[in-house]
Amino acid sequence: MDSGEQVQQRARPRRVTAAMVAARAGVSVATVSLVANGKTAGRVSEDNISRVREAIAELGYVVDGIGSSLARGVSSIVILVAPDISNPFFAKVIGGVRESLGPTYQLLLSVTESGEFPKADDVRKLMSLRPAGLLVDAPNAGFLADLSVGGPLVLLDAPGLASVAPAVNLDVAHGARELAAHLAGAGHRRVAYLDSITGTETFTIRREAFLAEAAARGMSVDPSHIPATTIDVGEAAAAFAAAWPEWQREGVTAVACATDTHAYGVLQEARVEGVRIPEELAVAGFDDLPYSATSSPGLTSVHLPAELLGLKAGEQLRRLMEGQALEQEELTLESSLVVRGSTVAAAT
Amino acid sequence: MDSGEQVQQRARPRRVTAAMVAARAGVSVATVSLVANGKTAGRVSEDNISRVREAIAELGYVVDGIGSSLARGVSSIVILVAPDISNPFFAKVIGGVRESLGPTYQLLLSVTESGEFPKADDVRKLMSLRPAGLLVDAPNAGFLADLSVGGPLVLLDAPGLASVAPAVNLDVAHGARELAAHLAGAGHRRVAYLDSITGTETFTIRREAFLAEAAARGMSVDPSHIPATTIDVGEAAAAFAAAWPEWQREGVTAVACATDTHAYGVLQEARVEGVRIPEELAVAGFDDLPYSATSSPGLTSVHLPAELLGLKAGEQLRRLMEGQALEQEELTLESSLVVRGSTVAAAT
DNA sequence: CTGAAAGCGCTTACAG
DNA sequence: CTGAAAGCGCTTACAG
Known part of the structure; x- marks a missing residue:
């Protein structure tokens, strides 16, 4: 009995076609098609409409996507x-x-x-x-x-x-400028930028808008202080680990990251190395991922809708x-x- | 000129069909189908194979998915x-x-x-x-x-x-038991469980396995200390905020969460309320999401592959x-x- | 308002 | 090895 049920359950159910509906309702497949697609206006009698609808319900007919696509x-x-x-x-x-x-x-x-x-x-x-x-x-x-x-x-x-x-x-440039202004307002003078290595245009805009506004506000970003990694916490952490000694030596006090994911990497590594955030280093990202409100400290980020x-x-x-x-x-x-x-x- | 290009670019390119390939190669569409699908073994001459391949390349023919699906x-x-x-x-x-x-x-x-x-x-x-x-x-x-x-x-x-x-x-029960054993080993005696409200079976198993092992290891989980929310940081945070006063009063020192997302909510709210993690409250989750290694403190979690x-x-x-x-x-x-x-x- | 028929692009026995 | 033909399930002019 058990295996019988099993087999029945697996058996490919016979596909219900428009022809079957047509036969049952006593109309042509053309009429079935019209009804099934709601194109009956002034073209199918009330009588046939309800006849076909009934047959569709009884048989459980669904317009075949493949057949329909080919015809259309x-x-x-x-x-x-x-x-x-x-x-x-x-x-x-x-x-x-x-x-x-x-x-x-x-x-x-x-x-x-x-x-x-x-x-x-x-x-x-x-x-x-x-x-x-x-x-x-x-x-x-x-x-x-x-x-x-x-x-x-x-x-x-x-x-x-x-x-x-x-x-x-997305107007990411606007957020990027706000971020630069925010950091300048907090007194930062030397900042770094952790970029994304993906060649997507949005990252170019984020970076350029940030750098331009930073310069306008009297912050300097040394070209050698713009490392780039893939969008990966571990890689970002490694890049930060490699860069931090020099940044620290040269008085960098803030880093803007192309994505929050990059920023998580910085936060992670900073904790490992005992770098105090934000006292020793301010960190910010883009995206405002759900976890940015939960990390500790919470991550300053450019929110994108x-x-x-x-x-x-x-x-x-x-x-x-x-x-x-x-x-x-x-x-x-x-x-x-x-x-x-x-x-x-x-x-x- | 500009608008001309624009139009050209938008113009729906004429679809290349098997019939067009057949005409060009001087064979039937049946042969084209065989070659395009790699079913030539012992059925198409070398000569025709290369003829058709050439035509396919020249015309940029791709087997139409819809037509093919309907036939198959x-x-x-x-x-x-x-x-x-x-x-x-x-x-x-x-x-x-x-x-x-x-x-x-x-x-x-x-x-x-x-x-x-x-x-x-x-x-x-x-x-x-x-x-x-x-x-x-x-x-x-x-x-x-x-x-x-x-x-x-x-x-x-x-x-x-x-x-x-x-x-x-996924053998989530195994991880759940490990988690209970870990908490018991750390000396916790009264623990809470923040459940997921989704009726998915995996959450039942996570909870039951955890509770059984907890009991076996001498930890008590009061049934009233098992709130449940959707998988959402904010909701989890709110549930924890509501529950914490009582938990604290009754000596709860650890909370296991059905997912890391729930745990993030607890961490977030704990920070707001000044609850020290893990000294006052130990927190753990399931899933081991990428952010669990980055949160502060890092989140103890049952890793699922x-x-x-x-x-x-x-x-x-x-x-x-x-x-x-x-x-x-x-x-x-x-x-x-x-x-x-x-x-x-x-x-x- | 209705249905017979062509056609969408392909695959697969089938006969040669 | 090759091609003519049927058929997959539907939609849409078309003639009535």
């Missing part, structure tokens, strides 16, 4: 391409996208090696799924050139690329997929500094 | 259903899955409200994509009953459900999709305690 020429899949899903920041972006996309579209995540973009070949394979739309997070120009999509496409966090395709961007980023990008894409024009080709979302104990002794 | 009856999509992608733990699981699945399969992430499973309706829509296989993380029995998949299916982190489908599980979990699940599913039998229907991966400063003053 496009699927209901939206592909999200992103270089780094291990970043908690990104999980929030996904949440926003999901919300704005609604139940009509299936979200397919293109996952690759962390930090890498899919190769032209992978992209082709993805495109052969005939996606309804494409979302690309933090792209570089080269990848976009490879892409050459015809259909709806929206870029996320793609500063400078808004001419290539509609984009939703991750979920809103996903939400807006999803909305823009949706308009495109529905054939509407975009009111604005480029949206820019605000960033702002959140001050915590890692830069100010009094704060949390 | 199954797509190359693997769907991963999971209740919580915002958990960094989960990002690692995904990484593991991606790696073991290889480039043949596309990974589609079914994203829902955090903590929720997709409804039967959503699942039906997903299944209409004719996935090659299904991966379900931390499922509850009800969801699986709804599912009733016919095809390849592997469960992740589904203790007690291995009879329903092949599963890869997230990436391996994804890797093994992907491997099992792959076997199933390739029609092979599984050597073992259920795999169980070890967990073990990582001791840090949140429970031992001397440690990091």
Whole structure:
């Protein structure tokens, strides 16, 4: 008996087709298609509508996605391409996208090696799924050139690329300037910058905006005091360990990090070496990850609206997929500094 | 000129079909299909193989995923259903899955409200994509009953459900017992447990194994000292704030948390209230998230092999999709305690 | 309002 | 070794 049930459970249930529904309702498959897709307006009689609806319910019919996609020429899949899903920041972006996309579209995540973009070949394979739309997070120009999509496409966090395709961007420069101003206001004169090694444009902007504002406010950043690592706590910790003796010797009293993850590495290593934060060294990052409020001391960080980023990008894409024009080709979302104990002794 | 380029870039490129390749190579589409899928063994002449390959390269032909799926009856999509992608733990699981699945399969992430499973309706829509296989993380029995998949299916982190489908599980009970033993060894006599409110089986096991071992080692856990919240730093912090006065009054000196995220909430609130960790209160969690090594103090945690979990699940599913039998229907991966400063003053 | 039919792009027996 | 043809499940002009 047991094994019987097992077998039954595993047996591939016979797929219910539109033809079966049509037979049961005594109509043509064309009529079934019309009803199943809600395109009945002035084209199907009330009588047939309810007949078909009943048959659909009885049989548990669901329009086959593959057959439908082939006939329409496009699927209901939206592909999200992103270089780094291990970043908690990104999980929030996904949440926003999901919300704005609604139940009509299936979200397919293109996952690759962390930090890498899919190769032209992978992209082709993805495109052969005939996606309804494409979302690309933090792209570089080269990848976009490879892409050459015809259909709806929206870029996320793609500063400078808004001419290539509609984009939703983050005004990271604003936050970077706030951070520099904050450090200058706290009396720092010599500061360091721990950069991200990823060639993404946003990191260039973060760094340049910070350096420019720092200079304007009378802080000096020695070019040799700008190490770079991948977005990894351990690597950031190692880079800081290697750099700290010289920084200390040369009177560096603050370090800005390209991401909070880099900053966690600094905090970790600082604890190991007994460097007092923020008294001996002020530390700050970008992203304002959920853990930045919990670390000790709390991490001063440039807050970026991750979920809103996903939400807006999803909305823009949706308009495109529905054939509407975009009111604005480029949206820019605000960033702002959140001050915590890692830069100010009094704060949390 | 500019707008001309723009238009050209957006223009949907004409899809290259097998028929076009066939015409160019002077063969039939059947032959093109055989070559494109590498099924030429003893069926296509060398001459035609190279002819077709050339045409494919020249035209940039890619087998259409939709057409192919319809003809085969199954797509190359693997769907991963999971209740919580915002958990960094989960990002690692995904990484593991991606790696073991290889480039043949596309990974589609079914994203829902955090903590929720997709409804039967959503699942039906997903299944209409004719996935090659299904991966379900931390499922509850009800969801699986709804599912009733016919095809390849592997469960992740589904203790007690291995009879329903092949599963890869984590031996969280072992880690839970290690944790209880560790606390008892440190001299704690009265402890609390901050539980997760999600009805997932793994949390029941974590709690019960911990409580059983605690009792066996002479530690008492008052049933009223087992609050539960969602997996959220803020909520955990609030729950701890509400509970701490009583715990303190009654001599509770340690709290085990169902996840590291819960523990971060405790650490955060403890700092606010000036509770010294670990002197006044020892804190520990499960998951060993990357940030647990960075928090201050470092968080003692039961390490769970997230990436391996994804890797093994992907491997099992792959076997199933390739029609092979599984050597073992259920795999169980070890967990073990990582001791840090949140429970031992001397440690990091 | 209704249904027969073509067509989406491919794969796979089948006959040669 | 090769190709004509049927079929996968649906959608959409089209003729009625």
